[in-house]
Amino acid sequence: MAPCTPRLIVPIDLKKKPWEQDPPLHNRWHPSIPTVSEVRVGELFRIEMVDWTGGEIQDNLSAMDIKSIDLNTVHYLSGPIRVVDMEGVPAKPGDLLAVEICNLGPLPGDEWGYTGTFDRENGGGFLTDHFPCATKAIWYFEGIYAYSPQIPGVRFPGLTHPGIIGTAPSMELLNIWNKRETQLEENGLESFKLCEVLHSRPLANLPTPRGCILGKIKEGTPEWETVASEAARTIPGRENGGNCDIKNLSRGSKVYLPVFVEGANLSTGDMHFSQGDGEVSFCGAIEMSGFLELKCEIIRNGMKEYLTPMGPTPLHVNPIFEIGPMEPRFSEWLVFEGISVDESGKQHYLDATVAYKRAVLNAIDYLSKFGYSKEQMYLLLSCCPCEGRISGIVDSPNAVATLAIPTDIFDQDIRPKVSKVPSGPRLVRKPDVLKCSYDGNLPITKNPSGAA
Amino acid sequence: MAPCTPRLIVPIDLKKKPWEQDPPLHNRWHPSIPTVSEVRVGELFRIEMVDWTGGEIQDNLSAMDIKSIDLNTVHYLSGPIRVVDMEGVPAKPGDLLAVEICNLGPLPGDEWGYTGTFDRENGGGFLTDHFPCATKAIWYFEGIYAYSPQIPGVRFPGLTHPGIIGTAPSMELLNIWNKRETQLEENGLESFKLCEVLHSRPLANLPTPRGCILGKIKEGTPEWETVASEAARTIPGRENGGNCDIKNLSRGSKVYLPVFVEGANLSTGDMHFSQGDGEVSFCGAIEMSGFLELKCEIIRNGMKEYLTPMGPTPLHVNPIFEIGPMEPRFSEWLVFEGISVDESGKQHYLDATVAYKRAVLNAIDYLSKFGYSKEQMYLLLSCCPCEGRISGIVDSPNAVATLAIPTDIFDQDIRPKVSKVPSGPRLVRKPDVLKCSYDGNLPITKNPSGAA
Amino acid sequence: MAPCTPRLIVPIDLKKKPWEQDPPLHNRWHPSIPTVSEVRVGELFRIEMVDWTGGEIQDNLSAMDIKSIDLNTVHYLSGPIRVVDMEGVPAKPGDLLAVEICNLGPLPGDEWGYTGTFDRENGGGFLTDHFPCATKAIWYFEGIYAYSPQIPGVRFPGLTHPGIIGTAPSMELLNIWNKRETQLEENGLESFKLCEVLHSRPLANLPTPRGCILGKIKEGTPEWETVASEAARTIPGRENGGNCDIKNLSRGSKVYLPVFVEGANLSTGDMHFSQGDGEVSFCGAIEMSGFLELKCEIIRNGMKEYLTPMGPTPLHVNPIFEIGPMEPRFSEWLVFEGISVDESGKQHYLDATVAYKRAVLNAIDYLSKFGYSKEQMYLLLSCCPCEGRISGIVDSPNAVATLAIPTDIFDQDIRPKVSKVPSGPRLVRKPDVLKCSYDGNLPITKNPSGAA
C-alpha cells in the first residue's frame, strides 16, 4: 500500500440504518460522546458518512419523505476522532486543530443527492412564508457535474464540501450554548415581533432526547439519559465549527478548529455535492452521503496564539478557514440586489438578513420568467454555486445584500435583452419540483406577500 | 476622432469646489433636479466626478478633516443625464436603462485616495463601538495597485467601481422613501433596544436643506426650498440603485436600472479605487475622484418584462447587475467566520448583520497579531478586495457570515503556522493610521466590549 | 445502485502484470485488436489503467528501473471499447466520438507516481544533451496535492488527466502513419543535420513485435505476427488522438475523436497526476495508475460536419478538445523566454522547438539558483502545472516561446529581488533526484553546452 493511501477509520455500510453503523454515528455535540478512532498528526485518513438524514430522503418521485421527516434526528455525524501528536500526546484544550481536506466525494455506488424545502410546520426555510410546502429535487452526478430531472436545462460543476466539521465542546462551552439558546427561546415573543417575516420557524433547537443518537453510549443507560438531555443539537454553527456550511470548503482547504476537550474529538458529516451561499431552502445543498480524506496537525496553544475571544469568556471564539486553489471558473455573473426594506414596504435598520431575503426573492422572480417555476428556482439557488454577499452594511438605513449567479449554469442566455423579446414565459418547461400540499395554517403574517 | 472616443459630457475642474463645477453637481435624489446633458443609446460618453466629499478630505497627515466633516453635503453626484433612443425618444417610466461600464479610473493628476472612519458622534461606522475615533489612511496608486504609507506591508490590485449609480426617483417613489425612513426614525426607540450594539449611528438620514446642492436649481429660490426639503439623501441604496457599493462593478459590467422619470435622469459618483464587501468603516472604500466611460441602452417596458415588484406598489423593485469578466486572480483566501452571537454573549436569531460584525472583528483581531494595529486592519478590511459572504442563513438560531481575505495582499505569510512561532506581535511596524482623539461619551452601551 | 454509478468495464488488479490483466491490455494501435467491452451512448462507465510502464517503475530509492526500461513495451492501454448508440448501432467511420471525462484519479491503494528522465542511450528527453543520465523522483499524493521527497519545498495541486485517449486507426490510416514515419527514419541523416541538438533521440518508433501486447490476440498466432509487425507504436500523438498529453484535459473536459473503424474502438491509458506543457523530460508527467469515468456520445457524420482534412486524404484530421471549468487559480506566474537561437549561438528560422528548448533551459538555470539541482528543476518543469506558450511565431527569424511557472508552488519567493541578496545558492537543500551514472558516449554534438 502506498504511504499516501488513506486509512479508513469510519466506514459506512449503505445498506444499514444510521444507528446500525459500526463504528456508531452520533447526532449531538457533547464532550462525553466517546471517540471511535484515533489518528496521528500527518496521517492521511478516510471518514465515510451518511447523508445528513441518514437515508430518510430517497431517490424517488415523491416529496412525502421530506414532508414527514423528524428533524430531531439530524445531522448524523461520523466520529468523534481523537487526534494525537507524533509522540502520542493528544490535542489539548487551548490548541488549534488544523484539518486539511485532501479529498472528498460521494460514496461509490451512491452518486446522487437531493435538495428540498421543509413544510412550514416542520421548520420551513429562509423563504417559508412564500414557499410553505415541502418540495424535493433529485440530483444525479456525472463527475464534477450535477443535473436534476426536476430542474431541466441546468447543469453545473459542484464545489463539494462537508457542511459540518467541528470539535467537541467542553461542558463549560456546552453550558454557554444551552443558556443563550434557551434565553432566545424564552424571549421568543419579543423576537417574534421583530422578525415577523421569519416567525414560523423554530427560534432555537434545544436539547431533546427525542431522536438522539450518542455513538457508543448505549440508549437507555443513565449516562445516555444525562447526555441526551444536555447535548447540543447540530443545526447551528457555533464556536466549535459545526454546521458552518461554507460552500468553498473543498479539496485543498484547511480548517483551524479550536480544541475544547482532550483529543479534540473531531466529528464531521452533512456532505454537500454543491451549495449556494446561505443554503436558503434549509435542506438546501445537494445533500448526499460521502467520504472525506483528511490530515490533521496540532498547533499547540494555537487558540491563544491566533484567536481572540469575543465575548465574556475565552471560549467565545470561531474557527478559521483556508480556502484551496481549486474552483470552477465562471466568466459571467448576474447579480440581484436586496435592500433592508421588507415585502410589506417596511424599512429595517441595516438588517442584512432582510436585505438578503429580498435579493433571493428578486432572483427567484427574475429567473422564473425563463420558463421555470419559483419552486424550481428556490431549490436551485440553494444548491448551485451562487454567491451571497454583504455588499453594503453601513449606509443607514439600508443594508445592501447581493446574490450573484453564474450565467453559465443555464442552457439559455438569462441576461436581460435590449432587443424585443416576447413577454410572458420564454419557454415552458414541463418538469417541476416534487411537491406536497401544504395543510397548515398559512396566513400567520399579515402581509405574507407584501399586499397590505 | 475615432468613433469610439467617448464624448465628455461632465468635466470636473479639480481646482474648483463642488458647487463651482460646470455643469453643476448635486447631492440629493429628486425628480425635479434638471438634467445637465443628453446622450443617445449606443453612444460612448464620459462623466467625471469629484470624490464623495467633494475634496473635503485631503492628502495630508491629519485626520481632522475626517473628524469635522459635515455629512449633510455628501455624496456629490455628476448628472443627471437624460437618455434618449436613436429616434430621440427619451427613456420612459417602466423602461429599464442598461448602463455598460466601459472604462473608469482616477482623474489624471489626482491618483490618490483615502479610507477613513468617522467619529462616533458623527456617524461612526459598522464597528463604531469598538473604534469611536476618526481615523484616516492615504492610498497612492501605481496603475492597478494601491499602497498606503499608513498601512505598510500591504499592496493590492483594485477593482475600481462607482459606489453610486442610479436613476432619479419619481415623486411617488420619493414619497415612499421619505415615509418609510421617517417611520424608522420615529420608531427609533424601539429599534434602539434591538440593535443596541449599533445604536449610536443615525437610524436614517432624512431630507434636510442643510448642505443641499441641487444642480441647476438656484439656491434661495422657492423651487430650491421645496426640492431641498423633499429630496432624498444619497447615503442608502434604494430602488433606483444609488449607493449600492457593489465592489465588483468594474470594467465590462452592466447595470440594469429601473426608469422612474422621463429621460431616466442618470446620476453617478462616489468612485472607489477598491472596496471590500460591506465597506465596513463607512468611509471605507479607497475614496477618490474619477471618471466613468459609459454606454446606455433602453429596454422598453423592461421593468414589467424583467423585474417583479416586491412590496405594496409596482415601484418596489431593485436593479440587476452583470459583473464583467475582468478581476484579479488570488490563489488563496483566509476566511473568518462570525455567528449571530454578539460580543456580550447574547444569542440573536439568524441575524446576518450581527454575524458579519463578529466575522469582521475576528479578522481584525487575528490580523493585528501580525504587527498591525486594529485600526489599520479595520481600514484595510474596508477597502481591500475581501469578500463578505452570507454562508448560512437557515440554521436556527445562528446565521453564519464569513469574511474571506486574499492572503497575497500581505508581504508576509499570514496563515496560522504549525511550527513553533514566537508569541506576541510578529513584527512591529511603526507607521499607523492617522487618528483623532475621541471626545464623546463612549459608554452608551452597557457592554461595548462584551464585558458584562 | 444509483443511476449515475459508473459501470466498471476494465478493472485493474495491481498485483498482476500488465499481460495478466483481465480483460487484457494492449500497447499498440491497430484496427484488428479486438474490443474488450461495449458501452452505450450516455452511459457512465469506468476504466482502470496501469501506469504507462505497467508497473516497471517502482516506489523505491533507485533510478535503475528508469535506466533499464525497455521502451518497446509502453504504453499499456485499457480497451478498446466499442461504442454503440441507443439502438445498438455502432459508431461508424466518419462519425465523431464525443468522450466526456466525468471523473478520474489514482487507483485506490496506489496513490503515488513518478517522474523521470531516460538515459540518453535509451531515448533521453527534450534536453538529453544537457541531462544524459537516468533520473527519478517519487511523488506522493494528498488529495489534489503532490509532493516529492526528492524535490523538497515544492507542493502543487495536480490537474489530473489521461495522457493517451484515442480511437483505433483504420488500415488505411495505419498505412499512412507507417509510411511517413518510415520515410522520416530513412531520411534520418538529413534530419540529423537539421536538428543536431536533438539528434541522439530516436527519430521515430516504428512497428516492432518486440514487447508487443495485443489484447485478446494470442501471442504466437499468425494473426499476432501480422498485427505486431504492422501496429503503430503509442509514443506519438496522431490523427486518432493518442498520446496528446494535453495537461488541462481533466474533470469536465470533452474530447471529440474521429472514428475510423466501426465501434470507434476507444482506448486510453498513461494517466498523469499532473504535467507541465511539453512534458519535457519525456517520462515527464507524474506517471501513475488510475481510473477514468467516461460518458460517450456519437456525432453522426461529425468528421465531415466539423473537421477539415489537412493533407492528401480525408483521414488527415485531428481531434478537438473542450477544456472544463475546473482548474487551480494561481495569482502570479514567472515567465521565461526562449528565442530560436541555439546554445551554440546559431540562428534558426522561426523554430519554436529550439525556442522552447531555450526557454526551458533558462527556467532550469534560474530556479537552480534557489537551492535546487538542475536535475530537480528539469523533472519539476516536466510535471508541475507550468504553461508552455508559443508567444511569437512570425517575427523572422526568431520564434519566441515562453514557459510560465506559477510561483505559488514553491515555499520560498522565487522572484528576482531588488534589495541586496547574497550571491550563490540561496538555500542548500540536501535531497536530490535519484540518479544513475551515464555510461554512454556523450560528446556526439560538437557543442553540447554551447561552448564552441
Place this chain on the structure above:
Amino acid sequence: MAPCTPRLIVPIDLKKKPWEQDPPLHNRWHPSIPTVSEVRVGELFRIEMVDWTGGEIQDNLSAMDIKSIDLNTVHYLSGPIRVVDMEGVPAKPGDLLAVEICNLGPLPGDEWGYTGTFDRENGGGFLTDHFPCATKAIWYFEGIYAYSPQIPGVRFPGLTHPGIIGTAPSMELLNIWNKRETQLEENGLESFKLCEVLHSRPLANLPTPRGCILGKIKEGTPEWETVASEAARTIPGRENGGNCDIKNLSRGSKVYLPVFVEGANLSTGDMHFSQGDGEVSFCGAIEMSGFLELKCEIIRNGMKEYLTPMGPTPLHVNPIFEIGPMEPRFSEWLVFEGISVDESGKQHYLDATVAYKRAVLNAIDYLSKFGYSKEQMYLLLSCCPCEGRISGIVDSPNAVATLAIPTDIFDQDIRPKVSKVPSGPRLVRKPDVLKCSYDGNLPITKNPSGAA
C-alpha cells in the same frame, strides 16, 4: 499634483508624422541612439507611442495601405530612456532593469486598432501560403472590449500590452546579432528546403538605411550613415527583450531586462489592444497607438545573480517576465490540436512550428463552418485572447501543439453538437475582412494546399 501622477516624458502628437514627433522616435536597435529622457528608480512615468507603423494604416475601408506598406520603417519606438538610481548613478551593464507596467491603454482620442495580413510578396504571415492576400480588419474599443465591423458576432476583452519593450544592445551584442542573422540569410537556400511551407517569407531582416529613423541622430550625417548600416531591425525578439509579443504582459506585470549599456536605454512601442499567442497573421495583434505608465528598479549585478548565459558569451541571455494578477476569466475553451505532419502529409521530427501551424489551420477551418470566412478567422486568431501551447515536445516523431480559444467571445455556441444540425454554413454573415487581390506568383511551393 498627486505623488503618483506619472510624469509624461514621451508625448505623442497624433497629428504629426513619426519623424516629426518631439522627442523623436526611432525604429532600430543601436547603442549610439541618444536617450531622450532620464528617469529615477521608483518614479512613475508615462510614455506615449504611435502604432507600430506610425499611422500608415488607417481607419478606412480599404486594405491597400496594408498591401503597400514599406516594412523597413517599422516598428516606431519611443525612447530610449536613461534610468538612474536614487543617487543618480545610471544602470550599468550587468544590472537587471525591473520595469513594472503600472497602467496602459489606447491614446485618448484614438481608441481604435487594426489587424491585418501582409501580401505574400511583402512579408506575408505564418500561413501566407494559404492566405497570400493583404487583408485588414478595423477594431473599435468600448473600454476593455473590442469589436470589428469586419468580423461581426465577436466581442472580447483585451489584455492590452506593449509588443516591444527592451534595452539597447551593446556593440558586442549587436555584432553577434548581425553575424548570426547574416549567416541565416546566406544559408537561405538550405533553410529553404527545410522550411518549404514557410519559404516565401524573408529569412531575416538585416540592417538597412532604408526607412531608418534614429531619434536625435540627424539623417545625412556621417554618424547616421554608420549607425543606420549597423542598427538591428526591430522585427525579432532577442536577448534585449524587444519584440517578444507576450500577450499577458498587461497591467501589474514586470519585465526584468538585462542591461547592456550605461543607463539601460529603455525603448518601447508596438502597443497591442489584444493579441493571441503567436500573433499568427504577423500584423496580427490589434495594433494601436497608446500609452504606458512605468516604474523602474535597478537590480545591481542582476544579470550574474539571476540569469545564466546560454551560448558562447555572457550576453546570450533572455529577459524574465512576471505576469500580473489581472486577466479575464473564461469558463470554457475549445482546443485545436496540431501534430508535426505538414499539409502534404510529410512527417517532421518534433517540429513545434509545423505542429502549431496545423493547429491554427484546424481552428480556422473549424470556425469557418459557423458562418465566417477563413480570412476572418485567421485575423481573429491572431488577435483574440487565444492560447498557443506546446503540449507535447518529446513524443517522437510528433510535436503536439494546441490552440485554445475561449468560447465566450462568440455570440453563438461554437461547440460541436450531438443533436442533428444542418450541414453547411450555420449562418451567413455578410461582412468580411477588407481584402486586396494577390498579384504575385503564388505557386512557388509544389504543395501549397497539400494536394500532392
